[in-house]
């Protein structure tokens with residue numbers, strides 16, 4: 182079983198987001214408990230997820246669909 186933790190995401194624009202590993206809610210701060218599902222957080226895990234790239238991929242895919 183994985184312990185609940187914050188997944189720290191850094192956007193290319195410098196904005197930092199903490200995402201609950203349990204419910205997926207995102208916040209500006211790493212709270213002791215998730216305000217959404219109330220789980221107690223053990224740690225913050227820096228996960229250099231390329232948020233912008235996912236968004237860009239989405240946009241690209243969306244554009245492709247729009248083109249057709």
Ligand SMILES: [Zn+2]
Pocket residue numbers: 201202203204205206215216217218219220
């Ligand atoms: Zn949560």
